[in-house]
Amino acid sequence: MDLLRFITAGSVDDGKSTLIGRLLYDSKSILIDQLEALEKQSRNKEDGGIDLALLTDGLRAEREQGITIDVAYKYFSTPNRKFIIADAPGHIQYTRNMVTGASNASLIIILVDARNGVVEQTRRHSIIASLLNIPHVVVAINKMDLVDYSQDVFNNIAIDYAEIARTLELKEVTYLPISALKGDNIVEKSDSLSWFEGGTLLELLENVQVAKDIDLTHARLPVQYVIRPQTEDLHDYRGYAGKIISGIYKKGESVTVLPAGTSSRIKAIEVGGKEVEEAFAPQSVILHLEDDIDVSRGDLIVRSGDHPRVEQDLDVLLCWMDSKPLTEGNKYLLQIGSRRVRSVVKEIAYKLDVNTLEKNHSADQAGLNDIVKARIRTATPLPFDSYKDLRVNGGAILIDETSNVTVGACMIQ
Amino acid sequence: MSNYQLDYLDQLESEAIHIMREVAGQFERPALLFSGGKDSITLVQLALKAFRPGKFPFPLVHIDTGHNFPEALAYRDALAQRLGERLIVRNVGDTIKSKNLTEPKGKFASRNALQTFTLLDTIEEFEFDALIGGARRDEEKARAKERIFSVRDEFGGWDPKRQRPELWNIYNGKIQKGENVRAFPISNWTELDVWNYIRREHIELPSIYFAHEREVLEHEGQLVAVSPFIRLDEGDKISKKQVRYRTVGDMTCTAAVESVAFSIEDIIREITATKTSERGETRIDDRISEAAMEDRKKNGYF
Numbered sequence: 001m002d003l004l005r006f007i008t009a010g011s012v013d014d015g016k017s018t019l020i021g022r023l024l025y026d027s028k029s030i031l032i033d034q035l036e037a038l039e040k041q042s043r044n045k046e047d048g049g050i051d052l053a054l055l056t057d058g059l060r061a062e063r064e065q066g067i068t069i070d071v072a073y074k075y076f077s078t079p080n081r082k083f084i085i086a087d088a089p090g091h092i093q094y095t096r097n098m099v100t101g102a103s104n105a106s107l108i109i110i111l112v113d114a115r116n117g118v119v120e121q122t123r124r125h126s127i128i129a130s131l132l133n134i135p136h137v138v139v140a141i142n143k144m145d146l147v148d149y150s151q152d153v154f155n156n157i158a159i160d161y162a163e164i165a166r167t168l169e170l171k172e173v174t175y176l177p178i179s180a181l182k183g184d185n186i187v188e189k190s191d192s193l194s195w196f197e198g199g200t201l202l203e204l205l206e207n208v209q210v211a212k213d214i215d216l217t218h219a220r221l222p223v224q225y226v227i228r229p230q231t232e233d234l235h236d237y238r239g240y241a242g243k244i245i246s247g248i249y250k251k252g253e254s255v256t257v258l259p260a261g262t263s264s265r266i267k268a269i270e271v272g273g274k275e276v277e278e279a280f281a282p283q284s285v286i287l288h289l290e291d292d293i294d295v296s297r298g299d300l301i302v303r304s305g306d307h308p309r310v311e312q313d314l315d316v317l318l319c320w321m322d323s324k325p326l327t328e329g330n331k332y333l334l335q336i337g338s339r340r341v342r343s344v345v346k347e348i349a350y351k352l353d354v355n356t357l358e359k360n361h362s363a364d365q366a367g368l369n370d371i372v373k374a375r376i377r378t379a380t381p382l383p384f385d386s387y388k389d390l391r392v393n394g395g396a397i398l399i400d401e402t403s404n405v406t407v408g409a410c411m412i413q
Numbered sequence: 414m415s416n417y418q419l420d421y422l423d424q425l426e427s428e429a430i431h432i433m434r435e436v437a438g439q440f441e442r443p444a445l446l447f448s449g450g451k452d453s454i455t456l457v458q459l460a461l462k463a464f465r466p467g468k469f470p471f472p473l474v475h476i477d478t479g480h481n482f483p484e485a486l487a488y489r490d491a492l493a494q495r496l497g498e499r500l501i502v503r504n505v506g507d508t509i510k511s512k513n514l515t516e517p518k519g520k521f522a523s524r525n526a527l528q529t530f531t532l533l534d535t536i537e538e539f540e541f542d543a544l545i546g547g548a549r550r551d552e553e554k555a556r557a558k559e560r561i562f563s564v565r566d567e568f569g570g571w572d573p574k575r576q577r578p579e580l581w582n583i584y585n586g587k588i589q590k591g592e593n594v595r596a597f598p599i600s601n602w603t604e605l606d607v608w609n610y611i612r613r614e615h616i617e618l619p620s621i622y623f624a625h626e627r628e629v630l631e632h633e634g635q636l637v638a639v640s641p642f643i644r645l646d647e648g649d650k651i652s653k654k655q656v657r658y659r660t661v662g663d664m665t666c667t668a669a670v671e672s673v674a675f676s677i678e679d680i681i682r683e684i685t686a687t688k689t690s691e692r693g694e695t696r697i698d699d700r701i702s703e704a705a706m707e708d709r710k711k712n713g714y715f
Binding site for chain 1: 417418419420421423424425426427428430431434435437438461462463464465466467468470550551554557558564573574576577578579580581582583585587588589600601603605606
């Protein structure tokens with residue numbers, strides 16, 4: 001049994017919450033008391049029937065206002081796979097929340113209303129999916145019941161979307177006709193969509209190959225913590241604890257510690273208290289080196305000869321997440337993995353229109369939910385990979401040192 | 414399957430270990446909240462994997478309401494002793510006395526809400542800046558919205574509208590003096606994941622998790638253990654039943670379920686077949702209102 005993390009993109013009007021509700025309901029992940037609570041609340045609404053959207057709105061303000069404010073996480077499993085859904089809201093602070101939810105997702109479901117086809121919002125969601133480099137894209141053409149389950153409607157939307165996918169270089173796109181409300185082609189095949197030869201949404205989610213999304217070539221291990229018991233019998237024990245974010249480490253291999261650039265060999269690898277010959281992403285390990293070199297939290301241990309870039313000037317695509325605007329020259333803490341360095345935003349090259357992909361070169365500020373291309377200079381050299389090539393070592397956050405709030409998400413180019 | 418593929422439990426375990434090590438790396442004075450329940454027992458197992466052969470970089474802390482199951486307390490003490498780790502216990506009863514708090518009244522008067530006072534006092538006493546807890550997002554709707562690193566103000570309060578974005582596997586634990594972070598390593602685990610992990614790791618549990626005979630009071634379809642902490646009234650339906658606990662909280666607000674499960678396998682079978690959620694079946698405190706948990710969290714609760 002493995003694990004798939006996915007995000008759903010769309011607004012309440014597209015039937016996103018209904019879709020999630022349907023997945024949980026039809027896969028029997030909703031239990032009686034939750035259903036009863038739902039029925040109780042649904043009665044307060046005018047239209048009657050069970051409102052599956054209420055399942056994902058966890059906060060009082062959300063239920064009162066009938067909107068989703070924050071990313072919610074939902075869980076369900078089938079015999080072969082456990083699923084983690086990041087449910088990002090459609091209206092408020094969309095970009096910020098969607099970027100957050102998408103950062104860990106291997107798959108995105110983009111909902112399109114069959115009546116409206118590809119709209120501005122579809123474009124925006126797809127642009128964010130491409131910026132965040134989500135490996136698998138599912139275009140779910142919803143509300144097929146309202147267009148008489150028409151194959152032509154479905155085909156035309158798919159043709160329109162293929163153009164977006166081509167422009168954005170989306171890697172793997174699958175199209176599905178569904179009706180979340182009626183349950184067509186979500187968990188069960190539908191007679192109304194008998195012309196559709198593909199599988200159901202759940203079949204797709206169960207079978208999409210996610211193991212290959214983990215990079216096993218470039219070995220990267222950010223050091224989180226140094227374990228030194230300093231007891232009599234473990235006097236010389238010194239283990240570097242961290243999670244392998246990509247690649248494979250083998251006993252005896254030569255490794256380099258960055259940014260210092262010192263090298264040694266792997267003396268031993270421990271996983272969960274047991275010594276192993278090799279370990280791989282995404283395992284949490286303790287590494288022992290042959291030589292007594294300086295290694296501390298925030299360092300990156302890589303396989304010698306396969307190094308990331310170690311630089312102080314970074315070009316990034318930056319999603320701004322704070323209500324205080326970003327201005328050129330502002331200083332922030334930049335955190336990548338467990339490493340924090342002081343940094344300054346030197347220059348904003350352009351602002352990206354997330355609806356049209358147009359670049360505004362005259363921008364020198366970024367406001368909440370803006371995406372800009374920026375140049376950042378760090379106080380000390382930073383080991384990193386390009387986000388496009390190695391997602392796990394190319395994403396960084398900016399922290400406002402006065403408020404301590406996370407204000408920006410960087411995709412390093 | 415290639416050799417380089419991790420099972421879902423291994424992935425969840427690795428993520429949890431990563432979160433624990435981030436807490437250890439980012440904070441001066443962290444603590445692990447330990448109750449003797451299965452979720453915090455799972456946290457201890459994860460801490461062993463994260464830090465052994467070193468000592469835990471944090472003490473275990475238990476906020477004891479005085480209404481706990483004796484079996485859970487015995488387990489707690491034995492575990493801390495066996496591991497040689499530091500255990501700090503603070504009693505809600507002492508806070509009630511020293512701060513002149515009013516004991517809740519009623520049939521199932523619960524000290525659950527008062528725990529927050531003792532917790533905040535304990536945080537102040539030891540100057541804890543981070544507390545690791547066993548909350549899971551599948552438990553409850555408000556929890557589903559909380560970050561893995563959840564920043565709380567000096568009153569322990571959670572402000573759902575001011576949460577920090579949490580991206581990739583990067584955790585921002587920077588706080589002002591007086592604030593603290595609640596860190597939830599098993600956020601992404603479900604109840605069944607926890608049980609499967611307990612089975613896989615052969616983790617020992619307090620005996621109340623398994624079927625046993627107990628005198629219980631039937632109240633609105635829930636079975637509450639007869640104990641000195643609940644008020645018995647005339648006409649109460651009391652009987653001996655074979656039960657187990659699905660969650661372990663206070664004796665006053667945790668209900669038992671009828672069960673024939675004597676092993677972890679039996680329990681997993683029963684849970685897979687059940688039609689009621691964990692908190693819905695066993696937590697009397699969540700039934701008060703739709704936003705019961707959200708309100709408690711805003712007031713400093715876990």
